[in-house]
Amino acid sequence: MVRVASETLNSRVPEGPIQELWDKHRFNMKLVNPANKRKFSVIVVGTGLAGGAAAASLAELGYHVKSFCYQDSPRRAHSIAAQGGINAAKNYPNDGDSIWRLFYDTVKGGDYRAREANVYRLAQVSNSIIDQCVAQGVPFAREYGGTLANRSFGGAQVSRTFYCRGQTGQQLLLGAYQSLMRQVETGKVELFTRREMLELVVVDGLARGIVVRNMTTGQLETHTADAVVLCTGGYGNVYYLSTNAKGCNVTAAWRCHRRGAYFGNPCYTQIHPTCIPVSGDYQSKLTLMSESLRNDGRVWVPKDNHDTRPPAQIPDDERDYYLERRYPSFGNLVPRDVASRAAKERCDAGYGVGETRLAVYLDFRDAIKRDGEDAVRKKYGNLFHMYEKITAENPYKVPMKIYPAVHYTMGGLWVDYNLMSNLPGLFVLGEANFSDHGANRLGASALMQGLSDGYFVIPYTIGDHLAKATLPAVPEDHPACVEAKQAAESRINKLLAVQGSRTVDSFHRELGGIMWDHCGMARNKAGLEKAIGQIRELRDQFWKDVRVLGSGESLNSSLEKAGRVADFLEFGELMCVDALHREESCGGHFREEHQTSEGEAKRNDAEFSYVAAWEFNGVGEEATLHKEELNFPNVPPTTRSYK
Amino acid sequence: MSSDLLNLTLRIWRQAGPDSPGAFRNYTLNGVSTHMSFLEMLDVLNEQLIESGEEPVEFDHDCREGICGMCSLMINGQAHGPDNATTTCQLHMRRFKTGDTIVIEPWRATAFPVVRDLVVDRSAFDRIIQAGGYVSVNTGNAPDGNAIPVPGRVQEVAMDAAACIGCGACVAACKNASAMLFVSAKVSQLAVLPQGKAERGERVLNMVAKMDDEGFGHCTNTNECEAACPAEISVSNIARLNREFVRASVVTGG
Numbered sequence: 001m002v003r004v005a006s007e008t009l010n011s012r013v014p015e016g017p018i019q020e021l022w023d024k025h026r027f028n029m030k031l032v033n034p035a036n037k038r039k040f041s042v043i044v045v046g047t048g049l050a051g052g053a054a055a056a057s058l059a060e061l062g063y064h065v066k067s068f069c070y071q072d073s074p075r076r077a078h079s080i081a082a083q084g085g086i087n088a089a090k091n092y093p094n095d096g097d098s099i100w101r102l103f104y105d106t107v108k109g110g111d112y113r114a115r116e117a118n119v120y121r122l123a124q125v126s127n128s129i130i131d132q133c134v135a136q137g138v139p140f141a142r143e144y145g146g147t148l149a150n151r152s153f154g155g156a157q158v159s160r161t162f163y164c165r166g167q168t169g170q171q172l173l174l175g176a177y178q179s180l181m182r183q184v185e186t187g188k189v190e191l192f193t194r195r196e197m198l199e200l201v202v203v204d205g206l207a208r209g210i211v212v213r214n215m216t217t218g219q220l221e222t223h224t225a226d227a228v229v230l231c232t233g234g235y236g237n238v239y240y241l242s243t244n245a246k247g248c249n250v251t252a253a254w255r256c257h258r259r260g261a262y263f264g265n266p267c268y269t270q271i272h273p274t275c276i277p278v279s280g281d282y283q284s285k286l287t288l289m290s291e292s293l294r295n296d297g298r299v300w301v302p303k304d305n306h307d308t309r310p311p312a313q314i315p316d317d318e319r320d321y322y323l324e325r326r327y328p329s330f331g332n333l334v335p336r337d338v339a340s341r342a343a344k345e346r347c348d349a350g351y352g353v354g355e356t357r358l359a360v361y362l363d364f365r366d367a368i369k370r371d372g373e374d375a376v377r378k379k380y381g382n383l384f385h386m387y388e389k390i391t392a393e394n395p396y397k398v399p400m401k402i403y404p405a406v407h408y409t410m411g412g413l414w415v416d417y418n419l420m421s422n423l424p425g426l427f428v429l430g431e432a433n434f435s436d437h438g439a440n441r442l443g444a445s446a447l448m449q450g451l452s453d454g455y456f457v458i459p460y461t462i463g464d465h466l467a468k469a470t471l472p473a474v475p476e477d478h479p480a481c482v483e484a485k486q487a488a489e490s491r492i493n494k495l496l497a498v499q500g501s502r503t504v505d506s507f508h509r510e511l512g513g514i515m516w517d518h519c520g521m522a523r524n525k526a527g528l529e530k531a532i533g534q535i536r537e538l539r540d541q542f543w544k545d546v547r548v549l550g551s552g553e554s555l556n557s558s559l560e561k562a563g564r565v566a567d568f569l570e571f572g573e574l575m576c577v578d579a580l581h582r583e584e585s586c587g588g589h590f591r592e593e594h595q596t597s598e599g600e601a602k603r604n605d606a607e608f609s610y611v612a613a614w615e616f617n618g619v620g621e622e623a624t625l626h627k628e629e630l631n632f633p634n635v636p637p638t639t640r641s642y643k
Numbered sequence: 644m645s646s647d648l649l650n651l652t653l654r655i656w657r658q659a660g661p662d663s664p665g666a667f668r669n670y671t672l673n674g675v676s677t678h679m680s681f682l683e684m685l686d687v688l689n690e691q692l693i694e695s696g697e698e699p700v701e702f703d704h705d706c707r708e709g710i711c712g713m714c715s716l717m718i719n720g721q722a723h724g725p726d727n728a729t730t731t732c733q734l735h736m737r738r739f740k741t742g743d744t745i746v747i748e749p750w751r752a753t754a755f756p757v758v759r760d761l762v763v764d765r766s767a768f769d770r771i772i773q774a775g776g777y778v779s780v781n782t783g784n785a786p787d788g789n790a791i792p793v794p795g796r797v798q799e800v801a802m803d804a805a806a807c808i809g810c811g812a813c814v815a816a817c818k819n820a821s822a823m824l825f826v827s828a829k830v831s832q833l834a835v836l837p838q839g840k841a842e843r844g845e846r847v848l849n850m851v852a853k854m855d856d857e858g859f860g861h862c863t864n865t866n867e868c869e870a871a872c873p874a875e876i877s878v879s880n881i882a883r884l885n886r887e888f889v890r891a892s893v894v895t896g897g
Contacts, residue, residue, distance in 0.1 A: 053782075056782070057781075057782040060781040060782055071705060071711075071713060072703065072713065072764070072765055072766065073712075073765065073766065073768065073769050073809065074769070075712070075769070075772075075809055076705055076706075076711040076712060076713050076809075078705070078706060078711070080706065080710055080711050081706045081708055081710050081711065090788070092789065128783075128785070130788045131785035131786065131787055131788045132780075132782060132783075132785045133788075134785065134788040134791075134838065135778065135780040135784065135785035135786070135838055136777070136778050136780060136838070137777075137778045137801070137832065137833050137836050137838045137839050139793075139798050139801040139802040139805050139832065139836065140788075140798070141798070142792075142793050142794070142795050142798040143795065144794070144795045145792060145794075146792025146793050146794045146795065146798075147789050147792060148788050148789055164802060164805075165802060165806075167710065167806065169710075170710055170806075170808075171802075171805055174805065177772070178772060178776055178777035178778070179777060179780075179782075181769060181772045181773040181776065181777060182773070182777045182779060184769075184773050185773045185774065191769075193766065193769075216758055243708075245705040245706040245707070245711060246704060246705055246706075246707060247705050279678045280676055280678055280679070282676060282679050282683045282686065282687055283683070284680070284682065284683050284686055284707060285707045285708075287707075287708050288708075385728070386708065386709060386733065389709075389726075389729060389733045389735065390680075390733070390735070392735070392737060455782045456782070456783075459782065501694075503690050503693045503694065505686070505690060506690075547693055547694075549693060549696070549697075549698045549699070550698045554659070554660060554759065555660075555701055555758055555759040555762060556701075557699065557701055558693065558698075558699060
């Protein structure tokens with residue numbers, strides 16, 4: 001049984017019609033006058049879309065900002081790898097889009113597990129994001145006449161996605177990065193690269209600073225400020241293999257969780273349907289092929305599971321276009337969770353293709369026939385090029401082979417309407433928070449959320465906190481700072497002292513296997529219980545037998561990885577606990593016990609229409625569950641159907 | 644997709660820190676699958692080194708899908724290795740033969756000092772962007788995205804230039820360690836777009852001054868940069884930078 005807190009969590013969403021909430025709230029929030037802003041300092045951890053946008057925007061307002069990233073430059077944050085696009089409710093194509101429709105699609109796409117008020121605000125500010133990025137010089141695709149172009153994406157029947165070839169994330173991030181560097185030049189932002197956050201400093205119940213390791217010198221540094229904004233991305237690398245960058249990790253969020261911040265819905269992970277399949281044990285990461293490919297590519301497997309002919313020789317009537325068969329109205333454009341499960345279903349039933357039989361075809365034959373190879377190249381050239389680099393197969397001639405892979409995590413630290421965690425002064429933006437995507441994220445919505453949080457939400461909400469809180473100066477030798485620094489130091493020393501026999505990667509790979517097998521695309525009670533036992537055992541073994549060479553006083557990537565894997569080994573257990581307690585299927589969380597006779601997810605709104613926010617009680621100790629009730633007065637829950 | 648196995652000799656630059664002397668060390672690595680990426684091959688080497696008690700080879704990498712620009716490496720004297728338009732992380736071992744000796748070095752440039760082994764400090768690039776590689780527009784100031792039409796062909800030129808991943812291969816490949824391709828890509832993107840026009844003069848002057856300051860060499864039009872560039876940035880951007888520079892130098896007020 002789960003230990004449940006008696007009081008429900010307060011999301012601090014104001015009362016009133018949903019269209020007016022954000023306006024009203026902006027009016028009701030306290031302001032910091034321009035002259036006073038320069039007296040406040042803010043720490044922003046992470047320089048992706050959320051962090052880069054937040055740091056730049058806060059500095060423009062006059063706050064003193066300290067910006068941190070683990071990469072050698074803020075331009076390399078993993079937002080850069082987002083390919084397909086960014087949604088906005090501009091309705092430029094005149095095809096029936098509106099703020100309300102984007103809001104509706106996102107709430108429905110999230111399988112009714114997101115907070116309505118946040119999603120509405122996201123849809124509202126989506127248009128300003130496009131304007132801002134255009135003004136920064138982001139080269140969005142254009143029509144011949146010079147107006148902005150749009151394309152379709154999964155989970156929507158309107159064309160609302162803005163894009164820069166297959167490099168939308170890169171261009172949006174460079175826009176934010178350039179704004180950030182402009183503020184570095186003005187002196188309003190102090191930039192700290194190659195720094196990894198290892199601890200949060202909490203003083204009198206308020207988040208007031210962080211401890212970071214300088215990854216070049218190994219030195220631990222304490223930085224204090226009036227508020228801490230965490231923009232540290234998702235935790236998909238708990239699976240070892242994912243589409244995340246190798247450095248993505250849960251450490252910053254987990255360290256805050258250990259200091260009291262609740263972790264919301266950790267079991268909600270997104271398995272992306274179109275990734276290049278695994279090829280061997282040495283595999284270090286998985287590569288995503290943008291969802292936009294499903295606009296023109298058709299997904300199929302042979303109807304006969306013994307059919308080993310090359311795909312081009314299999315005639316149409318012997319192909320099973322299973323998405324078009326099962327979901328005639330959305331076809332190949334069903335949302336990600338649905339497409340992933342359908343691929344798994346075919347492969348599990350023995351219809352998979354390729355050497356491993358864990359792949360399905362994504363075929364462009366018909367699009368090439370219809371529009372010509374040049375038209376297809378113009379839209380997807382860089383993706384086809386990347387596919388060929390990795391697989392040595394030419395997708396203009398042979399269908400791509402794809403399989404689902406871990407891509408995005410909807411769960412994250414719990415935040416209220418102001419994007420503040422339950423720990424006052426700690427704000428969490430972008431993928432690192434839990435808030436806007438519910439149990440499943442629609443394509444082209446992650447970029448929208450990161451930039452919305454960074455450009456258009458935090459600049460307002462942080463002022464309210466700073467204006468109201470009592471914030472005496474925190475010197476670096478404050479007992480809370482000293483304690484946090486010592487905690488970080490002793491962990492590093494502990495990792496170096498084990499001197500065992502197994503490499504960090506071998507533990508990480510083993511953890512990833514456990515998570516993928518039991519807490520991946522399909523989950524069940526027995527598997528999750530087994531996984532929890534295995535993770536605990538692996539964690540014990542890690543602390544007895546991990547081998548980290550070298551010292552803490554220099555660049556030491558083994559040590560960096562060891563710290564991250566140690567946290568994944570604690571966090572993975574919480575994911576399984578969350579998945580085990582949620583006795584329903586919703587979005588990316590599919591419990592085999594809860595499905596319809598057709599194999600579709602079966603939600604349980606009566607019992608599980610809430611956010612599960614977990615409170616840390618110690619490693620290996622049972623976490624306490626805090627519930628935030630979810631209500632849907634504007635988009636009444638229905639069974640999500642894409643048929 | 645059957646895989647062949649390669650036996651390789653790796654000749655790798657090892658350097659303990661910025662001020663330590665560096666040297667090549669030879670390693671033997673057997674049974675390398677041709678499906679592996681180059682960095683996965685180095686992962687396997689590092690696992691073996693750790694098991695044998697030797698500190699692993701440090702190298703920069705992150706996204707491993709060719710877009711973040713973090714990975715570097717001179718491979719047999721070529722920035723990002725032998726393939727065109729390919730980052731090190733996207734280079735695959737099927738490009739090599741069993742028995743090969745592969746020489747792996749860091750980027751070599753005064754402006755990119757070695758941090759450790761194959762890791763270099765490329766923060767000079769950030770400081771060049773800081774000097775002017777942006778449009779000065781605060782959040783909230785923007786007009787509607789469609790207010791200023793941008794003809795498709797202008798947008799295409801801007802996008803071609805904007806594709807730069809900031810990896811530094813252009814500098815590493817250049818015998819003068821010039822950063823002209825990198826700088827010209829940003830200057831071009833923002834000079835051709837209407838949104839960047841207001842600051843185009845100041846921008847090019849400031850960025851070029853910063854580039855010189857950081858210790859990058861001069862451009863002598865050998866075009867090695869273009870050949871090495873994984874994002875296929877064209878040297879025509881350098882020509883545009885030169886025009887922008889001259890224009891800004893003679894036109895009063897930029």
